[in-house]
Amino acid sequence: MQRFEGKVALVTAGAQGIGAAVVRRIAAEGGSVVITDLQQDKIEALATELADSAGDVIAVPLDVTVREQVDAAVAATIERFGRLDVLVNNAGGCIVSTVPEDTTDEGWHRQLDLTLVGAARCIQASLPHLVKSHGNVVTISSVNGLAAFGNIEYAAAKAGQIAMSQNFAARYGSLGVRFNVVAPATIRTPVWDHQPQALDNLKGLYPLARIGEPEDIAAAVAFLASPDAAWITGHTLPVDGGVLTGPGLLDLTPSGPFRKDYPTD
Incomplete structure (x- = not known):
């Protein structure tokens, strides 16, 4: 499929993990991509890796908490390609590790500034294009x-992204601009590199009995960003291995498994 042929995407936090998988997916489908991240060496290496892809791929350093850098990244996109068709807001992370009752105002501001306000800055700069x-x-x-999975400050910022996207969708739908959200559960990204056992221990929470991969998220992003989703806006797509359905593979009955086991060969 070449769903992004002739299109230009800007991806934030594209150096590794989900962001890098999204970059690869859009480039593989013919799109030109502006990879942004704080890790300049990694985005330049990724751009070099994808030099032979169907679309052009460039690397632009970006800290989404700095408005001047956000504006400059969008300007660099327009200067190079003359257009912008897709913004993928991937920058963010759980940066507050204190007990939530003890989180300082500074901690709240840092979390919200990176994850929620950073996404808003990128939308504001990109909207005219x-x-x-x-x-x-x-x-x-x-x-x-x-849902309540802990990390309260991070959860609040992520919930804010959903509400913000719904409001932008309602406000700009008549102008032909769509806003959608992908909500991943546990994904095998570098943040887990030093906790492989913890990652494996989480598998039992998931009805699909595995941890998600960055490519699972990239596939969902590519769908929502493509013409295949032309009549979808204001929605949140959980890509979660079924974890939101409830207790996963736990035994729910006192007498035995709650499902029939079938041969898998």
């Missing part, structure tokens, strides 16, 4: 924004 191209925004939120 997305209106021209009838483009769209896909924001990477989290199941933490949909």
Whole structure:
């Protein structure tokens, strides 16, 4: 499929993990991609890796908490390609590790500034160009924004992304701009590199009996950003291995498994 042929996407936090998988997916489908991240060496290496892809791929350093850098990244996109069709808001993370009752105002501000306000800055800078191209925004939120999985400050920021996207969708739909959200559950990204056992221990929470991969999220992003989702806006798509359905593979009955086991060969 070449769903992004002739299109230009800007991906934040594209150096590794979910962001890098999204970059690879859009480039593989013919799109030109502006990879942004704080880790300049990694985005330049990724751009070099994808030099032979169907679309052009460039690397632009970006800290989404600095408005001047956000504006400059969008300007660099327009200077290079003359258009912007897709914004993928992937920058964010759980940066507050204190007990929530003890979180300082500074901690709250840092979390919200990176995850929620950072996404808003990118949308604001991109909007004039997305209106021209009838483009769209896909924001990477989290199941933490949909249910109580802990990390309260992070969850609040992720829930804010969902509410913000719904409001932008209602406000700009008549101008042809779509806003959607992907909400991942546990994904095998570098943040888990030093906790492989913890990652494996989480498998039992998931009805699909595995941890998600960055490519699972990239596939969902590519769908929502493509013409295949032309009549979808203001929605949040959980990509969660079924964790939001409830207790996963736990035995729910006192007498035995709650499902019939079938041969898997």
